[in-house]
Amino acid sequence: MPVYQLISQLVFPPPELAEPEGLLAVGGELSPERLLLAYSSGIFPWYNETDPILWWSPDPRCILEPDRLRVSHRLARTLRRGTFAVTFDRCFNAVIEGCGAVRTEKGEGTWLSGDMIDAYRRLHTLGFAHSVECWQGEHLVGGLYGVALGRCFFGESMFHRRTDASKVAFVTLVRRLREEGVGLIDCQLPTAHLASLGAEEIPRSDFLQRLRAGGVVPSAHPERSPLLSRSLSDYP
Incomplete structure (x- = not known):
């Protein structure tokens, strides 16, 4: 499945579309609104300092x-x-x-x-x-x-x-x-x-x-x- 590129719109793809290892999307920002939408959707950020922001929803959890x-x-x-x-x-x-x-x-x-x-x-x-x-x-x-x-x-x-x-x-x-x-x-x-x-x-x-x-x-x-x-x- 593709990894989704986030733009300025405050939205995430459904968690079910994550890659097998759990990677769902890349990009966006770390505003409180984006983070709260992520957590409430079963998604969290996790990335190295040299990477873009990566958003994950692993299966299993x-x-x-x-x-x-x-x-x-x-x-x-x-x-x-x-x-x-x-x-x-x-x-x-x-x-x-x-x-x-x-x-x-x-x-x-x-x-x-x-x-x-x-x-x-x-x-x-x-x-x-x-x-x-x-x-x-x-x-x-x-x-x-x-x-x-x-x-x-x-x-x-x-x-x-x-x-x-x-x-x-x-x-x-x-x-x-x-x-x-x-x-x-x-x-x-x-x-x-x-x-x-x-x-x-x-x-x-x-x-x-x-x-x-x-x-x-x-x-x-x-x-x-x-x-x-x-x-x-x-x-x-």
């Missing part, structure tokens, strides 16, 4: 149902010991910069370019993007960020500088989202890290249906999630 979260005995002990403190939306900028820096240090590419970071900062300012911070004392040692729409959370990236820090951040977020009635966490692509926590792959058609069931419909101007309308930092 990696997801986690909060009720199916798996916590190993070792990780449960770490959580009980309070080795790390976890906060929400306290320092979004530091988290997204940490995700980019760790990937660069590991030689995993620089897809979190300055333009991408700025784009998600704008979504955070608008109340759609959220961060989870994991601390050891006064040091930020891990975290993650993602986008909340309807009763769904779209995970974007995580990092750690201490063993289990990102897992503690993730488990804490999943438990909080479960309390708020969120039924679907989009993990995009599978990793061993996510699989160990209970993530699984489902057909893209099922994923899109799950989005609609979670109150997410394609829109460049969605309402902020009613379940996460407060900053996560407002929770006790």
